[in-house]
Amino acid sequence: MNFENTITFAAGLDVNDSLNEFRQKFHIPQHNGKDCIYFTGNSLGLQPKSTAKYVQQELNDWAKLGVEGHFHAKNPWMPYHEIFPQQLSTIVGCLPHEVVVMNSLTVNLHLLMVTFYRPTKERYKIICEAKAFPSDQYAFESQVKYHGFDPAEAIIEVAPREGEHILRTEDILSVIQKHGDSVALVLFGGVNYYTGQLFDMAEITKAAHAIGAYTGFDLAHAAGNVELKLHEWNVDFACWCSYKYLNSGPGGVAGVYIHERHARNTSLPRFAGWWGYTKETRFKMEKGFDAIPTAEGWQLSNAPVLSMAAHKASLDIFEEAGMSQLHEKRKRLSAYLHYIMNDINSRQQEKVIEVITPSDKTERGCQVSMLMLKKGREVFDALTKQGVIADWREPNVIRVAPVPLYNTFEDVWQFGNIIETLLKH
Numbered sequence: 105m106n107f108e109n110t111i112t113f114a115a116g117l118d119v120n121d122s123l124n125e126f127r128q129k130f131h132i133p134q135h136n137g138k139d140c141i142y143f144t145g146n147s148l149g150l151q152p153k154s155t156a157k158y159v160q161q162e163l164n165d166w167a168k169l170g171v172e173g174h175f176h177a178k179n180p181w182m183p184y185h186e187i188f189p190q191q192l193s194t195i196v197g198c199l200p201h202e203v204v205v206m207n208s209l210t211v212n213l214h215l216l217m218v219t220f221y222r223p224t225k226e227r228y229k230i231i232c233e234a235k236a237f238p239s240d241q242y243a244f245e246s247q248v249k250y251h252g253f254d255p256a257e258a259i260i261e262v263a264p265r266e267g268e269h270i271l272r273t274e275d276i277l278s279v280i281q282k283h284g285d286s287v288a289l290v291l292f293g294g295v296n297y298y299t300g301q302l303f304d305m306a307e308i309t310k311a312a313h314a315i316g317a318y319t320g321f322d323l324a325h326a327a328g329n330v331e332l333k334l335h336e337w338n339v340d341f342a343c344w345c346s347y348k349y350l351n352s353g354p355g356g357v358a359g360v361y362i363h364e365r366h367a368r369n370t371s372l373p374r375f376a377g378w379w380g381y382t383k384e385t386r387f388k389m390e391k392g393f394d395a396i397p398t399a400e401g402w403q404l405s406n407a408p409v410l411s412m413a414a415h416k417a418s419l420d421i422f423e424e425a426g427m428s429q430l431h432e433k434r435k436r437l438s439a440y441l442h443y444i445m446n447d448i449n450s451r452q453q454e455k456v457i458e459v460i461t462p463s464d465k466t467e468r469g470c471q472v473s474m475l476m477l478k479k480g481r482e483v484f485d486a487l488t489k490q491g492v493i494a495d496w497r498e499p500n501v502i503r504v505a506p507v508p509l510y511n512t513f514e515d516v517w518q519f520g521n522i523i524e525t526l527l528k529h
């Protein structure tokens with residue numbers, strides 16, 4: 105499609121957008137009495153208007169029923185987490201029994217490493233992306249130390265080539281091959297939080313398996329954003345949070361995927377709790393842990409129902425919108441943003457905005473990271489002043505994520521217009 109950098113053109117795209125009405129389902133933060141341009145759905149997704157009703161339902165049942173709510177609430181709390189696998193499995197591309205909702209992201213990353221990072225003297229390395237999200241870095245480092253290894257030797261980071269911003273798949277694969285049978289685990293983000301690069305999870309998994317290593321992905325920036333086929337790609341495990349693209353509220357309950365070949369293996373080592381115990385006999389409260397032979401076997405605690413109710417409200421919206429429609433709109437929104445940035449650059453004497461997110465559609469999701477070569481902070485402050493909520497990363501990167509559920513093409517045009525106006529002065 106040939107885009108145009110005009111408000112009429114952007115408004116036309118919105119009119120023809122089949123997901124246009126979904127924006128009405130969200131509370132949009134306000135700025136001077138007007139809707140903000142909210143481009144930080146990659147950091148904290150907006151609140152669905154329906155969330156209050158879902159949470160209120162559980163508060164009411166708690167008030168009315170007390171402990172009886174475990175069995176007699178409208179949505180009984182005991183098996184509350186069982187309402188998620190069907191919907192989540194379509195979002196991350198797996199079988200329903202490969203997915204479970206529990207805990208928070210970094211906790212789950214640790215729990216999964218307990219199972220999938222069991223280093224030996226010969227095989228102890230973790231391969232990851234350089235500049236992984238800090239919480240992940242700390243998780244890797246502390247796990248390595250916990251097992252008595254030296255992070256400086258055991259953690260192998262794959263970095264971009266000199267003068268480049270994103271990783272080349274060929275470089276990731278060659279590092280995996282080079283370290284061969286000293287590698288215990290290959291653990292990448294699905295989408296890098298800083299550059300917005302979407303990694304080739306299928307190829308990384310293949311390469312990791314070829315050297316006998318496990319492979320896992322932190323999908324914090326991928327779940328609810330890009331197409332995922334975890335089962336088909338043969339990924340061993342993955343985890344994600346629900347409060348970014350999945351709009352389930354600050355600190356919301358997180359998700360885990362474990363491939364069925366591992367999920368079925370109840371003898372795999374893990375840290376156990378009563379909620380991972382075989383349901384039929386759980387309440388006999390006997391000695392000796394007997395794991396559920398699905399991803400549920402990694403659960404520790406009973407369901408945090410209030411946080412799960414918020415998650416459910418959001419997943420119902422995803423289901424109503426449909427993943428393929430969401431992906432289609434996401435690609436168009438992001439293509440329009442790339443087009444606008446190129447268009448602005450083309451009218452400057454020298455390039456001012458270097459988009460460091462891959463230009464290849466198959467290597468990115470919603471997020472666009474822009475390295476500002478001129479007036480970075482000024483541009484960001486002007487955006488903030490005019491009601492654009494974006495994200496600033498030192499030294500001079502602006503991250504924005506137009507999301508298909510509630511952002512519009514007009515948002516993207518406005519964003520470009522504010523930047524261009526500022527550059528004129």
Ligand SMILES: *Cc1c(COP(=O)(O)O)cnc(C)c1O
Pocket residue numbers: 208209210211237239240293297322324325345
């Ligand atoms: C957002 C994010 C986190 C945050 O972890 P929490 O445990 O939810 O606080 C961790 N890792 C990555 C890659 C993230 O993007």
